[in-house]
Amino acid sequence: MxxxxxxxxxIGRFVLFxxxxxxxxxxxxxxxIVQRYRIFETIRSFQCFFWxxxxxxxxxxxxxxxxxxxxxxxxxxxxxxxxxxxxIQNSIAEGSFHGEINKIDRNASSVTDSTTIRLxxxxxxxxxxxxxxxxxxxxxxxxxxxIDKGAKDGMSEDMGVITPIGVVGITxxxxxxxxxxxxFLNNKQTISAKIGRSNIFGTLRWDHRSIYYAQLTEIxxxxxxxxxxxxxxxxxxxxxxxxxxxxxxxxxxVVNGTHKxxxxxxxxxxxxxxxxxxxxxxxxxxxDSLSKxxxxxxxx
Amino acid sequence: xNSIVKYTIIGIATLIIQLLICExxxxxxxxxxxxxxxxxxxxxxxxxxxxxxxxxxVAGLLIDSLSDGLLGLNATSLTAIAFFKHSFIKGLARxxxxxxxxxxxxxHLGFQRFLTFLLLSYTVFFICYTMLDDFGSGSIVFLVIRLxxxxxxxxxxxxxxxxxxxxxxxx
Numbered sequence: 001m002x003x004x005x006x007x008x009x010x011i012g013r014f015v016l017f018x019x020x021x022x023x024x025x026x027x028x029x030x031x032x033i034v035q036r037y038r039i040f041e042t043i044r045s046f047q048c049f050f051w052x053x054x055x056x057x058x059x060x061x062x063x064x065x066x067x068x069x070x071x072x073x074x075x076x077x078x079x080x081x082x083x084x085x086x087x088i089q090n091s092i093a094e095g096s097f098h099g100e101i102n103k104i105d106r107n108a109s110s111v112t113d114s115t116t117i118r119l120x121x122x123x124x125x126x127x128x129x130x131x132x133x134x135x136x137x138x139x140x141x142x143x144x145x146x147i148d149k150g151a152k153d154g155m156s157e158d159m160g161v162i163t164p165i166g167v168v169g170i171t172x173x174x175x176x177x178x179x180x181x182x183x184f185l186n187n188k189q190t191i192s193a194k195i196g197r198s199n200i201f202g203t204l205r206w207d208h209r210s211i212y213y214a215q216l217t218e219i220x221x222x223x224x225x226x227x228x229x230x231x232x233x234x235x236x237x238x239x240x241x242x243x244x245x246x247x248x249x250x251x252x253x254v255v256n257g258t259h260k261x262x263x264x265x266x267x268x269x270x271x272x273x274x275x276x277x278x279x280x281x282x283x284x285x286x287x288d289s290l291s292k293x294x295x296x297x298x299x300x
Numbered sequence: 301x302n303s304i305v306k307y308t309i310i311g312i313a314t315l316i317i318q319l320l321i322c323e324x325x326x327x328x329x330x331x332x333x334x335x336x337x338x339x340x341x342x343x344x345x346x347x348x349x350x351x352x353x354x355x356x357x358v359a360g361l362l363i364d365s366l367s368d369g370l371l372g373l374n375a376t377s378l379t380a381i382a383f384f385k386h387s388f389i390k391g392l393a394r395x396x397x398x399x400x401x402x403x404x405x406x407x408h409l410g411f412q413r414f415l416t417f418l419l420l421s422y423t424v425f426f427i428c429y430t431m432l433d434d435f436g437s438g439s440i441v442f443l444v445i446r447l448x449x450x451x452x453x454x455x456x457x458x459x460x461x462x463x464x465x466x467x468x469x470x471x
Contacts, residue, residue: 027372
């Protein structure tokens with residue numbers, strides 16, 4: 001198709017006009033400070049507008065990552081909390097606690113107080129590692145989870161698996177990249193737990209009927225239990241640190257006239273398990289070997 | 301005298317006058333007395349638009365570089381009126397081909413049409429000029445006042461110059 005000369009000339013003129021105007025404006029921008037400042041300010045404001053929208057979209061799509069990051073932070077805080085608690089308890093036991101702990105280092109390897117407390121890394125009993133739940137079974141008597149951390153990540157058998165608001169299970173089989181976790185929602189699982197802040201502990205097990213409830217048994221009759229009392233881990237095992245909230249007391253009944261059985265509503269909804277924290281007791285082997293120790297008495 | 305030489309001489313003379321005005325006439329800083337656009341506007345209508353735009357651009361660059369102005373300011377504004385000149389003329393008057401009446405002045409166009417032509421052209425010129433000079437640093441009210449003052453003052457000067465000199469010289 002042949003372009004008519006009139007249109008051809010008009011396009012030519014317009015192109016030349018645009019070229020000359022652009023050249024003129026570029027010269028102005030190169031030589032005028034105010035003009036350069038204003039044009040770059042305008043461009044920057046446009047950029048900021050798009051960056052802001054872009055970030056909003058990215059943030060929305062990254063909600064899972066942000067959540068993971070928050071869980072990671074939470075794990076770190078949990079670690080610090082344990083560190084402080086151990087530190088204070090130890091100091092109280094020694095009678096050397098005179099004031100607040102002033103300083104805790106970043107990698108939590110040691111805690112120092114300018115006045116009285118000095119603890120080395122051996123006091124930090126637990127290591128925490130974040131893991132993502134790949135599979136979570138809920139509908140059987142023997143529920144389990146698969147997490148995305150394995151031997152390569154330092155996983156081993158018999159490590160506790162928790163969340164900030166509950167106990168999830170114990171690692172049972174470890175592959176190179178994944179680990180099989182025996183869920184708390186399993187008839188073989190029991191946890192040493194205590195009611196309220198008292199040191200009265202009992203055995204907590206899943207009630208086999210609902211994923212939201214468990215039973216705390218072997219609580220002495222004289223212990224007062226109120227609805228809403230929190231159930232915590234006792235810390236009398238190498239699987240879980242002490243004082244992790246597990247659930248709240250709903251009701252109780254006396255079994256065989258000897259002890260109370262408390263119905264506990266679990267805080268952690270097992271349907272919402274995305275990320276978990278794997279707990280490693282640093283001195284587990286030492287404690288286990290001591291537990292197996294059989295004293296021998298020589299005859300005299 | 302060859303018309304090209306004649307227009308070149310008139311153009312150079314106008315350029316010198318423009319430079320002298322830029323150098324010595326300072327009535328009010330935002331007021332810019334522009335006489336060179338009149339030369340561009342009064343060049344005969346058969347002057348090729350492409351050539352007119354290039355002439356306007358080069359002359360504008362000369363004014364910018366030889367005066368203490370911002371390089372590119374006059375070049376951009378003069379190129380704009382050179383681009384729109386033919387469209388304005390076309391809209392205001394119809395030249396018959398081969399009539400030889402290609403001159404752009406008040407005599408050929410009629411005063412009213414010529415005035416409208418000046419008004420449109422100077423408006424384009426000063427919109428470019430003030431916008432690029434201010435670049436959003438001043439208030440809109442000031443920009444409008446500056447624009448109006450410049451257009452009115454320069455049209456009055458253009459009419460006087462056209463009557464006194466350009467009408468005779470450019471024929």
